[in-house]
Amino acid sequence: MLVRPKEGILDPQGDAVRHSLRKLGFDVATARVGRVIDLDVEADDADGARREIERMCQELLANPLIESFEIRFEEM
Amino acid sequence: MSDRPLVAVVVFPGSNDDRDAAWALGSVGAEPTFVWHEETSLPKGTGAVVLPGGFSYGDYLRTGAIASVAPVMDPVRRFAAAGGPVLGICNGFQVLCEARMLPGVLRPNRQLEFVCRDAALRVEAVDSVFLHRCAIGQELVIPVKHGEGAWYADEGTFVQLAARGQIVLRYTDDVNGALGNVAGVVNETGNVMGLMPHPEHAVDPLLGSADGGLLLAALVDAAAAHRALVPA
Numbered sequence: 001m002l003v004r005p006k007e008g009i010l011d012p013q014g015d016a017v018r019h020s021l022r023k024l025g026f027d028v029a030t031a032r033v034g035r036v037i038d039l040d041v042e043a044d045d046a047d048g049a050r051r052e053i054e055r056m057c058q059e060l061l062a063n064p065l066i067e068s069f070e071i072r073f074e075e076m
Numbered sequence: 077m078s079d080r081p082l083v084a085v086v087v088f089p090g091s092n093d094d095r096d097a098a099w100a101l102g103s104v105g106a107e108p109t110f111v112w113h114e115e116t117s118l119p120k121g122t123g124a125v126v127l128p129g130g131f132s133y134g135d136y137l138r139t140g141a142i143a144s145v146a147p148v149m150d151p152v153r154r155f156a157a158a159g160g161p162v163l164g165i166c167n168g169f170q171v172l173c174e175a176r177m178l179p180g181v182l183r184p185n186r187q188l189e190f191v192c193r194d195a196a197l198r199v200e201a202v203d204s205v206f207l208h209r210c211a212i213g214q215e216l217v218i219p220v221k222h223g224e225g226a227w228y229a230d231e232g233t234f235v236q237l238a239a240r241g242q243i244v245l246r247y248t249d250d251v252n253g254a255l256g257n258v259a260g261v262v263n264e265t266g267n268v269m270g271l272m273p274h275p276e277h278a279v280d281p282l283l284g285s286a287d288g289g290l291l292l293a294a295l296v297d298a299a300a301a302h303r304a305l306v307p308a
Contacts, residue, residue: 009183009228010183010186010253012183012184012185012186012187012188012253013184013188016188059145060137060141060142060145061137063138063141063174063181065180065181065228065229065230066181066183066228
């Protein structure tokens with residue numbers, strides 16, 4: 001699960017990171033800081049797992065007012 | 077049983093203003109009682125609920141997010157739905173937003189610094205039970221101490237809230253980058269309020285200001301009224 005600050009939402013943490021990168025001489029136009037959540041989920045198929053994880057995102061893992069999320073799968 | 081209205085102060089792991097809140101509520105006529113976050117009901121006769129300041133669950137995930145799904149939030153939600161007054165202070169405000177009991181969300185301060193100082197606030201609306209001891213335009217001095225207090229909502233929501241009188245307190249200067257300098261909001265029915273400043277730290281002139289007492293005393297009034305309405 002990748003959780004990111006939504007487009008257009010002020011991200012002070014990302015701004016601070018960009019600022020520091022520029023001080024180090026890296027020419028970075030924007031930096032956005034989000035988070036990665038790794039989940040091990042048992043499911044019969046990817047669709048079922050996706051629905052379950054989407055509910056987790058809506059109910060707890062992301063705040064849809066300010067964050068967008070993306071679900072990526074790795075089959076075990 | 078005491079004739080002082082019972083006010084439940086919820087304690088989450090990491091709450092740290094629960095005892096100050098209880099002390100301050102006692103000083104304005106309440107009978108405070110602590111309620112642990114794993115409780116699935118509120119004490120019989122509860123007239124109001126306070127979600128105190130602190131760092132519930134270490135602010136993990138997002139401030140207030142994990143507390144917002146704690147077992148105690150079910151009875152708190154039912155209490156609010158029945159018209160019971162609920163006040164969230166600082167972390168309590170963050171919890172109420174994450175629980176979708178209040179509009180918007182609290183984000184990291186724009187300056188990325190913890191802010192800890194007295195803040196001047198302007199009263200914007202007095203229709204809710206929490207502000208009835210104040211006048212519109214009145215200035216209150218109440219301390220803030222938070223790292224994630226920048227209230228945010230989308231533009232449409234913000235305009236609608238302001239029109240409905242749900243923006244109740246604003247900072248008179250830019251404290252943390254909050255949209256519209258918003259310091260406190262109420263829900264649509266006016267019985268749930270959240271604010272970042274700490275009224276429990278401003279109930280005695282000796283501590284710099286007693287303005288917080290106006291809000292807490294109003295909560296105690298509301299607790300008495302609610303208890304009279306809903307027999308224990």
